[in-house]
Amino acid sequence: MKLQQHSFNTATSGRNTYNITQKIEQFISESGIKTGLCHVFIHHTSASLMITENADPDVRYDLETIFSRLAPDADPEYRHILEGNDDMSAHIRSILTQTELTLPVSNYHSGLGVWQGVFLWEHRTGRFQRKITVTVTGK
Amino acid sequence: MKLQQHSFNTATSGRNTYNITQKIEQFISESGIKTGLCHVFIHHTSASLMITENADPDVRYDLETIFSRLAPDADPEYRHILEGNDDMSAHIRSILTQTELTLPVSNYHSGLGVWQGVFLWEHRTGRFQRKITVTVTGK
Amino acid sequence: MKLQQHSFNTATSGRNTYNITQKIEQFISESGIKTGLCHVFIHHTSASLMITENADPDVRYDLETIFSRLAPDADPEYRHILEGNDDMSAHIRSILTQTELTLPVSNYHSGLGVWQGVFLWEHRTGRFQRKITVTVTGK
Numbered sequence: 001m002k003l004q005q006h007s008f009n010t011a012t013s014g015r016n017t018y019n020i021t022q023k024i025e026q027f028i029s030e031s032g033i034k035t036g037l038c039h040v041f042i043h044h045t046s047a048s049l050m051i052t053e054n055a056d057p058d059v060r061y062d063l064e065t066i067f068s069r070l071a072p073d074a075d076p077e078y079r080h081i082l083e084g085n086d087d088m089s090a091h092i093r094s095i096l097t098q099t100e101l102t103l104p105v106s107n108y109h110s111g112l113g114v115w116q117g118v119f120l121w122e123h124r125t126g127r128f129q130r131k132i133t134v135t136v137t138g139k
Numbered sequence: 140m141k142l143q144q145h146s147f148n149t150a151t152s153g154r155n156t157y158n159i160t161q162k163i164e165q166f167i168s169e170s171g172i173k174t175g176l177c178h179v180f181i182h183h184t185s186a187s188l189m190i191t192e193n194a195d196p197d198v199r200y201d202l203e204t205i206f207s208r209l210a211p212d213a214d215p216e217y218r219h220i221l222e223g224n225d226d227m228s229a230h231i232r233s234i235l236t237q238t239e240l241t242l243p244v245s246n247y248h249s250g251l252g253v254w255q256g257v258f259l260w261e262h263r264t265g266r267f268q269r270k271i272t273v274t275v276t277g278k
Numbered sequence: 279m280k281l282q283q284h285s286f287n288t289a290t291s292g293r294n295t296y297n298i299t300q301k302i303e304q305f306i307s308e309s310g311i312k313t314g315l316c317h318v319f320i321h322h323t324s325a326s327l328m329i330t331e332n333a334d335p336d337v338r339y340d341l342e343t344i345f346s347r348l349a350p351d352a353d354p355e356y357r358h359i360l361e362g363n364d365d366m367s368a369h370i371r372s373i374l375t376q377t378e379l380t381l382p383v384s385n386y387h388s389g390l391g392v393w394q395g396v397f398l399w400e401h402r403t404g405r406f407q408r409k410i411t412v413t414v415t416g417k
Contacts, residue, residue, distance in 0.1 A: 001140040001276075001279040003417055005313050005382065035144050037178055037274055039315055041382050043391030045331045051238045053184045053230060058218035062227050063234060065216050070209065070348065077343050079336040088340050091331060095341060099329045099394075100380055102239055104144065104180050104272045111272050113182030116238075133382045133389050135315055137276070137279075137415070139142055140279040140415075174283050176317055176413055190377045191369060192323045197357040201366050202373060204355050209348065241378055243283065243319050243411045250411050252321030255377075276415070278281055 004031040007133045012047065012122035015086070017060045020132065021117045024103070025110055027134045034108050036138015040118065041100040043131045046090035047122045048097040054117030067093050090123035097121060105138050143170040146272045151186065151261035154225070156199045159271065160256045163242070164249055166273045173247050175277015179257065180239040182270040185229035186261045187236040193256030206232050229262030236260060244277050282309040285411045290325065290400035293364070295338045298410065299395045302381070303388055305412045312386050314416015318396065319378040321409045324368035325400045326375040332395030345371050368401030375399060383416050 006027050010018055020040075028038050042049050053059045071092035074085035081088065101118065104111035112118070120130060145166050149157055159179075167177055181188055192198040210231035213224035220227065240257065243250035251257070259269060284305050288296055298318075306316055320327055331337040349370035352363035359366065379396065382389035390396070398408060 001142065003279065003314060005384065035274075036142060037276070039380055039382065041380075041389060043389065043394065045329065045337075045391070045393055050234055051184065052234060056219055059184075059227065059230050062214075062217045062219050063231060066210060066214075066231050071344060075340075075344075078340045080334055080340050088337065091337050092341060092344050095328055095330060096374060097234060102178055102180075102241060102380060104178065104274050106144065106272070111180060111182065113184070113270070115184055116182065131391070133384070135313075135382050137315070140281065174413075175281060176415070189373055190323065191373060195358055198323075198366065198369050201353075201356045201358050202370060205349060205353075205370050236373060241317055241319075241380060243317065243413050245283065245411070250319060250321065252323070252409070254323055255321065 001139055002033050003137045005135045007131055009129045009131050010120055012128045012130055015122055015125050017119040017121050019117055020120050024118055024134060028105055028110055028136055031136040033105055033136050033138040036105040038103045038105050038110055039135040041133045045094055046087060046124050047120060047130050048094040048099055049101050050097045050119050050121055051116050052119060053115050055115060086125045093123040140278055141172050142276045144274045146270055148268045148270050149259055151267045151269055154261055154264050156258040156260050158256055159259050163257055163273060167244055167249055167275055170275040172244055172275050172277040175244040177242045177244050177249055178274040180272045184233055185226060185263050186259060186269050187233040187238055188240050189236045189258050189260055190255050191258060192254050194254060225264045232262040279417055280311050281415045283413045285409055287407045287409050288398055290406045290408055293400055293403050295397040295399050297395055298398050302396055302412060306383055306388055306414055309414040311383055311414050311416040314383040316381045316383050316388055317413040319411045323372055324365060324402050325398060325408050326372040326377055327379050328375045328397050328399055329394050330397060331393050333393060364403045371401045
């Protein structure tokens with residue numbers, strides 16, 4: 001059994017999705033692991049991870065529409081307001097999506113389906129450096 | 140440390156939940172692994188996985204009721220509409236649940252609690268073949 | 279590769295969040311594993327896990343506000359009502375958060391970010407014993 005762990009930063013520039021699939025595939029490839037698991041972790045509570053359709057960008061546009069309803073900015077009931085109108089909503093969006101994901105590794109690649117991509121979802125409206133750690137294990 | 144990986148397909152026939160707990164237990168049993176982890180991954184973005192109560196089917200009926208509110212079909216604001224009224228809602232439901240899950244393996248079985256079952260939740264209304272990959276690691 | 283698995287119980291006294299970060303760090307420390315992964319699993323369907331901000335308790339107060347809207351108690355459409363007004367909502371809240379989480383292990387500690395904590399979220403209003411299993415793997 002082998003184990004490789006790497007961290008990298010992604011610069012975000014506002015509320016949006018950022019495709020990190022190629023970066024993950026690169027770490028799997030470099031690990032030399034044929035069969036196993038690949039764990040992806042984001043070290044933040046106002047940006048998150050998701051696996052969703054990688055083809056039509058309207059899917060991610062519509063996810064934004066719905067999440068703006070589920071976790072509105074500047075809700076009058078929020079108490080946690082000191083960091084801005086987009087901060088508490090960002091924490092809720094993170095809870096409703098994923099802080100960490102595990103993918104199967106099969107035949108030296110991630111086992112993602114044809115239509116699946118891994119996205120960093122930045123929920124804050126400003127610019128941030130987001131740290132991600134990838135751990136690949138297997139044989 | 141041992142590692143076993145298997146894939147299987149589940150045929151779905153409409154929006155519903157499908158209990159895959161026994162299939163997962165079977166792979167754990169066949170792996171010969173006593174203590175470790177079992178990872179379950181669905182290779183799709185409009186069907187998902189969840190762990191929920193395995194006893195009263197009304198729990199899953201009520202989950203459907205609430206998810207129909209959180210992620211309505213045919214919402215007038217959706218842009219991603221070419222694949223049908225149930226497609227964008229299916230992507231949202233997948234994001235709000237899980238594409239992958241890890242269970243502890245303890246004493247040659249999954250460590251699921253007495254009332255926990257693992258379900259494939261098909262969010263589309265048509266018929267599909269859904270591919271799932273199970274990876275068991277441990278000793 | 280090493281593997282350690284432990285279970286523990288947390289006593290809950292009503293709907294609230296309970297910080298279990300130190301307990302997880304303790305198991306990682308005791309495992310002697312320098313680099314790897316730490317999996318946390320809750321064996322229940324009406325209490326769940328989440329990683330969220332560990333500083334301002336208002337974040338968790340506001341999460342409660344929003345989840346009370348997304349998954350209301352005693353909704354008139356619920357069929358699963360025999361176990362009380364807070365039971366079906368507890369199952370929904372569990373589905374919308376996490377039953378299991380994996381953290382990276384880096385340099386003998388969890389790789390949690392500075393502002394991240396791991397919380398047990400008890401969704402029932404009564405008192406319960408909640409079982410959690412932690413599995414640490416790595417080298």
